[in-house]
Amino acid sequence: MSISDDMKKITKSEKETFKLGQKLARRLAGGEVIALIGDLGAGKTIFIKGLAKGLGIKQMITSPSFVIMKVYKVKSREIKYLCHIDAYRLTNGQELIDIGINDWLGGKGIVTVIEWADRVKKILPKKRIKIKIDFGKKENERRIKIKHYDANLRI
Amino acid sequence: MLILGIETSCDETAAAVLEIIPTSSRTHDEIGGNSKLEILSNVVSSQIKIHQKYKGIVPEVAARAHFEKILPVLLASLATPARFAGASARRECSAKASLASPNETFARRRDSLDKDQGKTPAVKKMKEIDLIAVTYGPGLVTSLLVGLEAAKTLSYIFKKPLIPVNHLEGHIYANWLTTVALPNIFPSVCLIVSGGHTELLLMKDYGRYQRLGGTRDDAAGECFDKVAKLLNLGYPGGPAIEDCASKFKIPSGSDPTGRRQNSKFKINLPRPMIWSHDFDFSFSGLKTAVLYKTRTSKINKGFVKALACETQESIVDVLITKTIKAVKRFNAKSVILSGGVAANQRLRDQMKKEAEKIGKIFLVPSKNFCTDNAAMIAMAGYFNYCLLNTKQKNKLLYNWQKIEVDSNVNLR
Numbered sequence: 001m002s003i004s005d006d007m008k009k010i011t012k013s014e015k016e017t018f019k020l021g022q023k024l025a026r027r028l029a030g031g032e033v034i035a036l037i038g039d040l041g042a043g044k045t046i047f048i049k050g051l052a053k054g055l056g057i058k059q060m061i062t063s064p065s066f067v068i069m070k071v072y073k074v075k076s077r078e079i080k081y082l083c084h085i086d087a088y089r090l091t092n093g094q095e096l097i098d099i100g101i102n103d104w105l106g107g108k109g110i111v112t113v114i115e116w117a118d119r120v121k122k123i124l125p126k127k128r129i130k131i132k133i134d135f136g137k138k139e140n141e142r143r144i145k146i147k148h149y150d151a152n153l154r155i
Numbered sequence: 156m157l158i159l160g161i162e163t164s165c166d167e168t169a170a171a172v173l174e175i176i177p178t179s180s181r182t183h184d185e186i187g188g189n190s191k192l193e194i195l196s197n198v199v200s201s202q203i204k205i206h207q208k209y210k211g212i213v214p215e216v217a218a219r220a221h222f223e224k225i226l227p228v229l230l231a232s233l234a235t236p237a238r239f240a241g242a243s244a245r246r247e248c249s250a251k252a253s254l255a256s257p258n259e260t261f262a263r264r265r266d267s268l269d270k271d272q273g274k275t276p277a278v279k280k281m282k283e284i285d286l287i288a289v290t291y292g293p294g295l296v297t298s299l300l301v302g303l304e305a306a307k308t309l310s311y312i313f314k315k316p317l318i319p320v321n322h323l324e325g326h327i328y329a330n331w332l333t334t335v336a337l338p339n340i341f342p343s344v345c346l347i348v349s350g351g352h353t354e355l356l357l358m359k360d361y362g363r364y365q366r367l368g369g370t371r372d373d374a375a376g377e378c379f380d381k382v383a384k385l386l387n388l389g390y391p392g393g394p395a396i397e398d399c400a401s402k403f404k405i406p407s408g409s410d411p412t413g414r415r416q417n418s419k420f421k422i423n424l425p426r427p428m429i430w431s432h433d434f435d436f437s438f439s440g441l442k443t444a445v446l447y448k449t450r451t452s453k454i455n456k457g458f459v460k461a462l463a464c465e466t467q468e469s470i471v472d473v474l475i476t477k478t479i480k481a482v483k484r485f486n487a488k489s490v491i492l493s494g495g496v497a498a499n500q501r502l503r504d505q506m507k508k509e510a511e512k513i514g515k516i517f518l519v520p521s522k523n524f525c526t527d528n529a530a531m532i533a534m535a536g537y538f539n540y541c542l543l544n545t546k547q548k549n550k551l552l553y554n555w556q557k558i559e560v561d562s563n564v565n566l567r
C-alpha cells in the first residue's frame with residue numbers, strides 16, 4: 001500500500017481505515033492541516049485514531065464534539081502536537097477563530113486535523129490535505145479520497 | 156456557611172446559593188456529618204432553545220448567551236429574600252419566571268449601583284457570602300471563561316475566598332443536595348454520563364478519586380444526540396429518544412428476563428465493548444450501526460420507535476454492565492449515578508434494580524440536579540473547602556489571581 005498525492009483507496013473494514021490513518025501519519029512532518037470530510041458514521045474518528053497511533057500518541061483519542069478542540073502532545077523530532085478539531089456543531093469558521101484556532105492552524109511542528117471541515121472551509125489555509133470518506137457499496141466498505149495541496153509532493 | 160456557586164461550562168448559565176450549617180465539629184472523617192442544608196436559590200438559565208436551531212451547541216453563541224445572562228442569573232440567585240425572610244420562604248427559585256430581559260436588568264443594575272453604591276439587596280447579600288465556588292473545567296473554553304471571570308471579579312471586589320471546582324466532581328456532589336450527610340458509602344463507584352462525558356470513577360473518600368475508565372470515542376449523551384439526529388427526532392437527543400422509545404409497545408409475552416424485544420422489526424443493535432476486560436466504553440460504533448439500519452430498512456414511524464427503544468436499551472445495558480462489574484471488582488459499597496444522561500428513567504430504574512440486587516446502596520440526584528446546575532458546584536466547593544487546612548483556606552482569598560480555565564482537565 002502506497003500513498004501518492006491524489007489517491008483513491010477502498011477500505012473494507014474499520015481496521016483498514018485505521019491502518020490508512022496510521023500510514024499517513026508516517027508521511028507527516030508537522031505544519032500540515034488535514035481537512036476530513038464525511039458523514040456521521042463514515043469513520044472519521046477511526047481514521048484519526050489510526051493517525052494518532054502512527055504519530056506515537058498513547059493517550060485515548062476521544063470525540064471533541066463537546067469541547068470542539070483537543071490537543072495531544074507528540075514525542076517525535078519534528079512533530080510536537082496533534083490538534084484535533086471537530087466542527088460538527090459549528091455553522092461557520094468564525095466560531096473556530098473565536099476559540100483561538102489560529103494559534104494552532106499550520107503552526108510549526110503542529111499537525112491539525114479538522115473533522116467536518118466542509119463546514120468551516122473559509123478559514124482553512126489553501127495548503128491543506130483533503131481527505132474525503134464516502135460509504136462504499138457494501139456495509140463496511142469506505143471510499144477514501146486523499147488530495148494533497150501540492151501535486152508535486154508525494155506524501 | 157453561605158456558598159455561592161457559579162457554573163457556565165456548557166450551555167447552562169447557572170448560579171446558586173447554599174446554606175450549610177454544621178452542627179457538629181468537623182473532622183476529616185465526618186465532613187458534612189449532621190450538617191443542615193438549605194438550597195436558598197438555584198437559578199438555571201438554559202440556552203437549549205437557541206441551540207435547537209443548530210442541533211447542537213455552538214460555542215460562540217454559547218459564550219455570547221452566557222455573557223448576556225450571567226449578571227441577571229447572579230442577581231436572581233442573590234435577590235431571593237429567603238435568607239432574610241425565614242425558613243418558610245426558603246424555596247427553590249425558578250429561573251424562567253424571575254428573569255427579566257438581560258439588557259433591562261443590566262441597565263437597572265447599573266443605575267442602582269450609580270445611585271447608592273453598596274446598598275442594593277444583591278450587594279448586601281453578596282457581603283454575607285462566605286465562599287464562592289466556580290467551575291473551571293472541563294467544558295467549552297469560551298463558555299467557562301464567562302463564569303470564571305465573573306467569579307474572580309466578585310472574589311476580588313468583595314474579598315471572598317474563591318474555590319475552583321471540577322465540573323465532573325460537581326455532578327458527583329449533586330447527590331449530596333438532598334442530604335448532606337450520607338452514611339458510610341465509600342468506596343463508591345461513580346458513573347458520570349452526559350453529553351460530553353462518560354466516566355467511570357472509584358471514589359475512595361471525599362476528594363479522592365481513581366479513574367477506572369471512560370469512553371474511547373463518543374460520550375453516551377453524544378450518542379443519544381447523534382442517533383436522534385439520524386432519526387430526525389430533534390435536540391437534545393436524550394429526552395427525544397427516551398420519549399420516542401416509551402411509545403414503543405413491548406410485545407406481550409416477550410423475553411422472561413424483562414428485556415424488551417423488538418420482535419416485529421427484529422432489530423438487534425450491538426452492545427459495544429460490553430464484555431471487554433477493562434472499564435472503557437465506545438459509542439461511536441453504535442451510531443454507525445443505527446445508520447446502517449436506517450439505510451437497509453424501510454423507515455416508518457413504528458420502525459423509528461423500535462430503533463429508538465433498542466438504541467436506549469443498548470446504551471443502558473452497556474453502562475450498567477460495566478458499572479456493576481466495577482462495583483464487584485472493587486467491592487464498592489455504593490453506586491453513584493450522575494450527569495445529564497442520569498435523568499433517563501430507564502437508566503435510573505435498571506441501575507437501581509441491578510445495584511440493589513447485589514445489595515449495594517444506589518444514589519442518583521433528582522432529575523433537575525442531574526443536568527448542569529450551580530447548586531452542585533457550590534456543594535462540591537463546600538466539601539473541597541472542608542478538606543483544606545487553615546493556611547490553605549486563607550490562600551483562597553488570592554485565588555482570583557491564579558485560577559485559569561482548563562477545558563480538558565481530568566479528575567484525580
